[in-house]
Amino acid sequence: MAELKKFLIRRMLTFIPTVIGVTLITFMIAYVIPADPARAWAGGEKASQKAIELIRQRYHMDEPWYAQYWFLVTSLAKGELIDPRTHNPVMYDIMKRFPVTIELALFSFVFILIIGIPLGIISAIKKDSIIDTFVRFFALTGVSTPVFWLGYLLIYVFFVMFRVINIVGKPPDPAVVITGIPIIDALLIGDFKTVNQHVARYWLPGFVLGFMGAGVLARFVRNSFLEALSSDYIEFLKAKGVPKLRLWRHALKNALVPIVTVLGLQFGGLLSGTPITETVFSLPGMGRYAIQSIQNIDFPAIVAVTFLFAIIYVTANLIVDILYAIIDPRVRY
């Protein structure tokens, strides 16, 4: 356990350069854009010179780039950075939208898991059968189906034709805040009415966002499971007289390492998929907020969103690394 603690501390330290690097690159891209953000924030063409000057001064825009970056990051960390567009602290705006995005990502992650893993296993066991062909086809369809197309198609089916979903607004939050993610809090306090409302609102966007990942995961599970099944130890287990189910359990556990790796990457990938899904399903989440910020050259908000995404990404990878060690005794910190 002491080793785990050391490993965690070491990994946390590597967060710092990652996050600095990501925010710096984002800032530099925003910085070199040949437009005058101060003018844009002040109101565009008709902005008064005085307002522009004031904004320049407030955001340290007359200073060199590193000073600007330093100002941006430090005031962001302190929670003092004011968004020039909404006039709220950037972190306040983001934290209001963050639960929506995380909930969406969680829903699609669940879809990825419950579709991808069983489908992959079945297609490996029934290798080269009709089911296997179907899974391959499904994976290909998943990867090549644009989120907006599938989204509108399913909205047409479930909203226009059958009226079984709701596509506006945000369901109410539960009374108590524990983790900050509404559906988990509602589950924790046993508020199933709120849980139901959240499921009703999020299942379709979650499915649409997870559709692509589920196909990819199914293919991945299939291949790593098949590879594990053809190992020597599986043959030795057969020679030992081990029944099929137990054989599959051995193979699946061995196949988990590559599967977990892909799942970690997919969770990060889901975040990048949220802007379109949130727009299609009018969910007031962080992805949509990021898109709007980009349109308005609102780079304090862009840097803040990137910062948060980067942290989620590295955390997901950290969890993957910890899972490796739980699955495989050969991995030591």
Add this chain to the structure above:
Amino acid sequence: MKPILEIKDLHVHFYTYAGVVKAIAGVSFTVYEGETFALVGETGCGKSVTSRAITRLIESPGRIVKGSVIYHTKDGRKIDLLKLPEAELRAIRGKEIAYIFQDPTAALDPLYTSGYQVAEAMVVHRTVRSWKDGIKRAIEILRSVLIPDPEKRVKAYPHELSGGMKQRVVIGTSLSNRPRVLIADEPTTALDVTIQAQILKLIESLKRRHNATVMLITHNMGVVAEIADRVAVMYAGKIVEIGNVFQIFKNPQHPYTKGLLKAVPNPLIKVEKLESIPGTVPNLINPPPGCRFHPRCPFVMDVCRVEEPPMVEVEPGHQVACWLYTKR
């Protein structure tokens, strides 16, 4: 001598993209209770495939196309393992007929402890009451295969053990249910020379203690001379000569056996110079017609190229498949 395994006219084919590989073409032999039977031949001659076909451990694209494997049970029944339903066969695998594989590093699941894997063999065959009992028995088994400090080693993962230790774990797993037949598929090939002798000695002493029958698959003639009672020599998917160890080493009949013995230091006869057999192993997609050894045989005759030689007995218990010994 009572037979325990009778392999009759076994054919195994592999269906590959390049064509059908006729890996085993009509192999027949009998293993008697209590003996150590060696199956020898060079790499790719089909000895491993033969041993695995006995309990139908042939994976796709391979398929057993013909033949029978008669197993004589303890209570005197005869069952054809190739026709047995999967569930009944599974009850025999690992309990009555157990295997030791060539590479212990690959044969053990890296994610489970050695104790778990030894106990698993007993748990699935219900020879222990619970996992707890299984682990307790596993400690005794690891001690019996001469693993030092077995109480600690049961909790060790395969990567924490040396190659020799891993092979001991594999042997312990195979012997955990006291099988009547132990099929050892090149048990020492992947190990250090210094460990090889220890492992062979271990297999021999365990065989004597449990009164088991051992079928040893190897290409190492030294190992054969050391522990085998009877020997079958395989070439390109067929058995070319069978006899007891003295007959094979002192009085080899088939040109291939002779060549094989000239190619390795013979422990029974002093050899001045090692010789190699000219040519290479034939492609088994299109095997040579007639005797499969004829393209490499120094005594080749016309009949060898067209017709397969039958098995003939040259002395009691010594059979050879070669036209040189067939009266026509």
